[in-house]
Amino acid sequence: LLLSCAMSKQKADAVKQSFEVTIVSAKGLRDADWFAGTSDPYVWVEVVGQQSTNFRTPTLSNCRDEESVWNYRKDIQLKVGDALKFVVYDEDWGKPDDVLGMYMFDFPALAKGFEGEVRLLDSKGK
Helix, strand or coil: CEEEEEEEEEEECCCEEEEEEEEEEEECCCCCECCCCEECEEEEEEECCCHHHCEECCCCCCECHHHCEEEEEEEEEEECCCEEEEEEEECCCCCCCEEEEEEEEEHHHHHHCEEEEEECECCCCC
């Protein structure tokens, strides 16, 4: 279960730093819609402790694993000590969305920038 993303620092001042976050794609997502062999994935991005900065990608409806491509870009403001949490969900109607995987970057990792794939943990942290 992999999430492909990129983060790069755009500019900085004494308190906040601007980052460009791009959610590219995901691989190895489970078929959460058991009857159809597909999922309806979206990515929720949370700056831990800062609800106003959270965002999500569009939902990819009835998506097979090889079709999980968003190429979704967002500019965000972070400060030293922030952490960025990515959670991939399967959108469901009439019940809570299923967690397909998650990953968290701490600030030192963000400050270096990142481009590549990360292995997502399941809802139990494994």
